[in-house]
Amino acid sequence: MSPKDSGGVVEAHPWISVRGVSKSYGSFAALDNLSFDLPPGIGLLLGDNGAGKSTLVSLLEGLARADGGVIRIAGLDPWSDPRHVCDSVAFLPERPSFFGGARVWEYLDACVAVRGKPAARLQQMVAELGVSDLLSQTSSSLSLGEAQLISLVMVLGSDVRYAVLDEPNAHLDRSRRRILSHVLRRQRNEGRSFLVTTHVIDELLPVADWLIVLRGGRVGEVMALDNLYSGTEGFRILLESRNPVLLQKTLREGGLSCEDSSGTLVIDRCSLYTVFQVLGSSASLVVSAAVYPRGLEGNDGRTS
DSSP states (O other): OOOOOOOOOOOOSSSSSEEEEEETTTEEEEEEEEEEESSEEEEEEEEEEEHHHHHHHHHHSSOOOOSEEEETTTTBOOTTOOHHHHHEEEESSOOOOOOOOOOOHHHHHHHHHHHHOOHHHHHHHHHHHHHHHHEEEEEEOOHHHHHHHHHHHHOOOTTOSSEEEEEEETTHHHHHHHHHHHHHHHHHHHOOEEEEEEOTTTTTTGGGSSSEEEETTTTEEEEEOOOSOOHHHHHHHEEESHHHHHHHHHHTTTTOOOEEEEEEEEEEOOOOOHHHHHHGGGGGGGEEEEEEEEEOTHHHHHOO
16 A cells, blocks of 8 residues: 555655564564565554664664664665765654753754755744744753754754654654644655654554554564545454453553454444554554455455
8 A cells, every 4th residue: 555645756665674684682682583664654663662663773773783684774774884874864863862052053053064954944844843942042951842842853854855753752742743743744745754663643643654563573564554544434443463352451441342253353433543542552462453344344345
């Protein structure tokens, strides 16, 4: 399935490709023979703590080397060619950090001078994210949320085609999370692609094209999300899980009625967005999700 209509050219090839990748720290296998392709668009990377998300991001950044397998991001090997990767991909770290006590506007000027980022794009992001009043502050005076916003200005204000955002909305209030989602959707429609790790999916899920779920570093699945959020009256959602009892309990605690049919959980007249919104970080319990016109389960009516 292709990403949501971007109004432009949709590429067929993935911008991130992971093939048989393993990474261990001592006796702990953080990633174990992980494989997936991420097509263009906005991909959300979910998983419980310890699932391997941070390890995967560090490999994509070229900060760590895989024990085995092949990783390509923007067609490049991040370990052997980090310089060219950074010319093509912007990275947002999980926790914002700044050196020294420079003022915010000095950091933004440095972005223009050192990286050649267009000043107009940075100014646009300053306006969109509403941080004009922070420009004269020193980095050391910023709250965690304010520092996150400035980091987002620098990443989203760049002119590179791809970006990896590690927990970009973790320190933001709900209104800023909505603004961030709108910015990502607009930039996606302009031809950019994103990989976003997050535990806060409520505003991001409606604008995402792909959902990637990691479990214990072993399974990487990519679910296409387009066309699964509307028109659910008369549709049925089927969820597969390795722990259907816990999944059913989580859904019911969130107010969703579901039935267990031979290990498959069945939810009627509910959007897939609502399901994942209720699950939050527990979305990793879902092995696969399918949406069917009611009465066509198991036939060619499958849409995911």
